[in-house]
Amino acid sequence: MHRHFIIYKPYGYLSQFASNDTKQQSKKFLGLLGDFPEGTMPIGRLDEKSEGLLLLTTDGKMSDFVNSKKVDKEYYAQVNGEISMNAIAQLSKGVEIGFEGKKYKTKPCKVFKLDAIPELPTRSQKIRDDRHGPTSWISITLNEGKFRQVRKMTSAVGYPTLRLVRVRVGNIDLNNMQVGAVVEVTGFL
Known part of the structure; x- marks a missing residue:
């Protein structure tokens, strides 16, 4: 069973869980916002200075589909x-x-x-x-x-x-989420 999450990524966080880059050790990562299962990956990225809706999943096929040119991002x-x-x-x-x-x-x-x-x-x-x-x-x-x-x-x-x-x-929006909020969902789109 794959697991899926939606998150309001705060300004100043990287869209990844960790880094081996010594220059990034002082950065803030998504793992600070919740306890995610092994294999969880962000679908797409938001740069450090951007914020808002970020989808996370353990399903690589779902990630590929959302990243395809078939899904709108607003x-x-x-x-x-x-x-x-x-x-x-x-x-x-x-x-x-x-x-x-x-x-x-x-x-x-x-x-x-x-x-x-x-x-x-x-x-x-x-x-x-x-x-x-x-x-x-x-x-x-x-x-x-x-x-x-x-x-x-x-x-x-x-x-x-x-x-x-x-x-x-796609059809998922922020729906008045608070910054840093994490919600587990049954699936995307």
């Missing part, structure tokens, strides 16, 4: 500045980013500006305040996941990401 990104409709259109059509030392054009995706600031838990590290200029919140839904892709995309159109939260994977 992110809320707080970007620097009042994002333009032109920038949103560019993001929707795909933009050129750097990936593994080469240029890569992202696939078309669904992007829109959020009408209001999303109700999310307060981040553990404060983001700059409004004295430094306006910010905007956008939703980006994509089904690919290159390294730091959303951050690279928003920077490519002139609006660097200040906060990035994955809010949905």
Whole structure:
């Protein structure tokens, strides 16, 4: 019997359980958030500065399916500045980013500006305040996941990401989870 978990990965945690890298010994790992069975793996990753929904499983086939281009992932990104409709259109059509030392054009995706600031838990590290200029919140839904892709995309159109939260994977969403919360579920999707 495989086991599956959903977790609200906090800002500042790595999407792994441990590391042999001596430079990472002072980092925070997922194992601090719960007692997971042997063989548990994160499905996809969120970088250390990103937060939000992370799926964990002991089922490698499930991991492969969720990581395939068949499953949408939705992110809320707080970007620097009042994002333009032109920038949103560019993001929707795909933009050129750097990936593994080469240029890569992202696939078309669904992007829109959020009408209001999303109700999310307060981040553990404060983001700059409004004295430094306006910010905007956008939703980006994509089904690919290159390294730091959303951050690279928003920077490519002139609006660097200040906060990035994955809010949905397939039909699973955060549902008002608290930061660091872990919930065991019967299955995904």
